[in-house]
Amino acid sequence: NAGVTQTPKFQVLKTGQSMTLQCAQDMNHNSMYWYRQDPGMGLRLIYYSASEGTTDKGEVPNGYNVSRLNKREFSLRLESAAPSQTSVYFCASSLSPGGGEAFFGQGTRLTVV
Amino acid sequence: DQQVKQNSPSLSVQEGRISILNCDYTNSMFDYFLWYKKYPAEGPTFLISISSIKDKNEDGRFTVFLNKSAKHLSLHIVPSQPGDSAVYFCAASPLHGSGNTGKLIFGQGTTLQVKP
Numbered sequence: 001n002a003g004v005t006q007t008p009k010f011q012v013l014k015t016g017q018s019m020t021l022q023c024a025q026d027m028n029h030n031s032m033y034w035y036r037q038d039p040g041m042g043l044r045l046i047y048y049s050a051s052e053g054t055t056d057k058g059e060v061p062n063g064y065n066v067s068r069l070n071k072r073e074f075s076l077r078l079e080s081a082a083p084s085q086t087s088v089y090f091c092a093s094s095l096s097p098g099g100g101e102a103f104f105g106q107g108t109r110l111t112v113v
Numbered sequence: 114d115q116q117v118k119q120n121s122p123s124l125s126v127q128e129g130r131i132s133i134l135n136c137d138y139t140n141s142m143f144d145y146f147l148w149y150k151k152y153p154a155e156g157p158t159f160l161i162s163i164s165s166i167k168d169k170n171e172d173g174r175f176t177v178f179l180n181k182s183a184k185h186l187s188l189h190i191v192p193s194q195p196g197d198s199a200v201y202f203c204a205a206s207p208l209h210g211s212g213n214t215g216k217l218i219f220g221q222g223t224t225l226q227v228k229p
Contacts, residue, residue: 004156033217040122042202042221043157058216090156094217101147102217104156 002026006091006105013081013112021076021108023091031097032074033058034066036087037107043090049074050097081112116140117205119220127228132190134223136203139184143205143218148177148188151200151222160201161188193227200224 004025013019025032030051035043035058045058047066055066063085065077074093078085088109094102118137126132134148144165149157163170163177163186170177176189190197200222207216 035219040221042117042119043204043219045216045218048216056216059218092156092217101159101162104158106156107154 004091004093004103004105006089006108008108009106011108011110013078013110015082015112017081018077018079019081019110020078021089021091021110022073023075023105024073025091025093025103026072027093027095027103028071029093029095029103030071031094031102032068033092033094033102034064034074034076035090035092036060036085037090038087046076046089081110083112086110086112114139115221116143117203117218117220119201119203119223121223122221123224123226125226125228126193128195129192132188132193132197132225132227134188134190134201134203134225136186136188136220137184138186138205140205140207140218141184142207145206146177146179146186147204147206147217148175149202149204149219150197151202157202190225193225195227195229198225198227 007022033048034046044060049055049068052071067075091105092102147162148160151157179186202222204219
């Protein structure tokens with residue numbers, strides 16, 4: 001019963017470095033999401049994929065790219081990390097777009113120095 | 114602009130009493146609303162939801178109320194227990210077929226502390 005698995009759990013990057021956050025779900029869900037959580041800002045949607053083969057921008061997409069590799073996997077890439085991208089990142093999935101119950105991973109705590 | 118707002122960053126209640134968490138939204142295209150609970154160092158977990166065709170949904174100690182005309186929803190926890198202490202997020206999703214299907218927008222969260 002893995003649910004939604006994110007890797008890595010922690011990461012420290014230098015400004016300008018790139019990295020990819022990985023996310024996989026084993027619930028045969030159609031929709032997947034990437035959020036960032038910052039103090040006082042709640043969870044803000046970065047990108048989402050309503051179904052395999054589609055991706056769309058959320059509320060704060062600048063500085064990020066995503067790939068829906070297959071139905072199970074949805075990755076988030078930072079091409080040139082900036083200190084403003086220091087945050088906790090959560091991946092989530094749901095059976096249908098926008099809803100119903102979304103299941104979240106444990107989060108990735110990213111620090112950009 | 115914040116489409117889903119939780120204006121109270123924190124709430125403290127006594128064990129056994131009612132906890133009421135509030136949420137306002139601005140986008141009339143939202144038609145499905147959810148509450149999530151989050152403990153430190155964990156991902157959010159789903160708590161309860163409500164469709165815009167209803168004004169109330171109940172699940173055990175948790176009840177969500179929706180007032181569409183006021184664009185307001187609330188979560189009632191009765192009775193509150195110390196284990197309920199967590200951050201609570203409300204979330205909203207737009208109408209299916211609106212072109213924005215897939216977006217699940219969250220509020221800022223309210224930290225609930227239930228004192229023994």
